[in-house]
Amino acid sequence: MQVLKVDAQDIFITAGATHALSILADLLYHENQDIWFEDPCNIEMLQTFINKGYRIHHVPVDEHGIQTEHLNDKPGCPVYVTPSHQFPLGGILPADRRAALIRYARKNGSYIIEDDYDSEYRYSGDSVAPLYAMDPDRVIYVGTFSKVLFPALRIGYAIVPRKLQQRWGHLRTHTDVQNPPFEQAALAEFLHTRKFDRHIGKMRKIYGERRQVLLSSLHEFFGDTWRSWGDAAGLHLTIEFPGAIFDEAFRQKTRQDRIRITPLDYHCIQKRTHANKLLFGYGHLEPAEIRSGISLLQAYLKNQGYL
CATH class of the missing domain: 3.90.1150.10 (Aspartate Aminotransferase, domain 1)
Structure with missing residues (x-):
């Protein structure tokens, strides 16, 4: 399992990954906002952005993940990806495509939404470092405990770039003040004692x-x-x-x-x-x-x- 070094103040708890993506859809939206989406993708996650009014541009996926050569320059246009284990085709994004995504984000002033939904379960080979490690200012990392523990727990998290945190806090407060504290405390103890x-x-x-x-x-x-x-x-x-x-x-x-x-x-x-x-x-x-x-x-x- 890859260890990702993160400042605690950059981590925000949500009621699962879908909740995090819903907040991000509001956070990054402007009138006539475009977004790049893997195709195929998790259709429920896609619907979250459609419901917010985004114009969807699909990028084909092969056995290795998103085909970054199909990304055209669109200033401010975010990219939704599942690089650690593409859903649903299952590829793990190679280094050259990861670098291409980061170059795209920097050139276009865009954010990459990295949905890391089940990277803990890798059965052979070395684990892969998240995109977030390559550029914490341009990648928003979304994780969940639904796959590794149980879906009813409804605890996820997002690692949010500093520039977006004030606006994130405002939206988080006005969508769902906090997760139930008991479950968070139990999970924290589970993590702290290395039982996780x-x-x-x-x-x-x-x-x-x-x-x-x-x-x-x-x-x-x-x-x-x-x-x-x-x-x-x-x-x-x-x-x-x-x-x-x-x-x-x-x-x-x-x-x-x-x-x-x-x-x-x-x-x-x-x-x-x-x-x-x-x-x-x-x-x-x-x-x-x-x-x-x-x-x-x-x-x-x-x-x-x-x-």
Whole structure:
């Protein structure tokens, strides 16, 4: 796990990452404000900025993350990215693209919104330093404890550049004065006693084993007809089935048939660019449930003619 040295006065507690992004959407907004967004992306996070009136400009993503060569100069236009583990394709942004993002932000007087939602769970290779470490004046770092502890905790945080902190404080006060103090105190003790570090180590092992069960089950029931995207990190896998079409009609049909699986196309701004991919979340499932679910899914897809 990467250690990020931060002054305590630069850290602001929120009711989760979505709350932090909602405040940032207000903080950075001007009339006819543009924003660059990864495509595909977390569609719920995108909606936060759409609801505030932003004009969305999508940047394509490949297996390594956002393709920075598609960024055109737009003064004051922020960029939303998930560089440590891109959602949903799973890539980890390489050094040259990280440097390109920082150059863009400095040249255009823009801010980079770095959503680091699950970088704690990396199963091989070295951990990657956050973009924030490259330029604390141009990067707003957003984190959450929902993935590493439990979603109902509703505690997230943002590391905010000094220039924005006064305005942030005003908006924070008038949207939600503070998180419940009891949960914060309990979490602080959990962190202080290093129990959090031990918890992450334990859960990384458990989730790594579940990831392997998912991969082996896909091999068992689908043979070699699929491809996995992304690095060995996080709590989900993106699986490509060449020639298949998993669109909104597929999503609605599976819901009607009481099968809960998300096509990657659901998280695309430009539809049908990744229509042959499905998202598989595995963090909440036991190994036996994963294998059983993949077996049932293979039978369903075959019977319905999707494969």
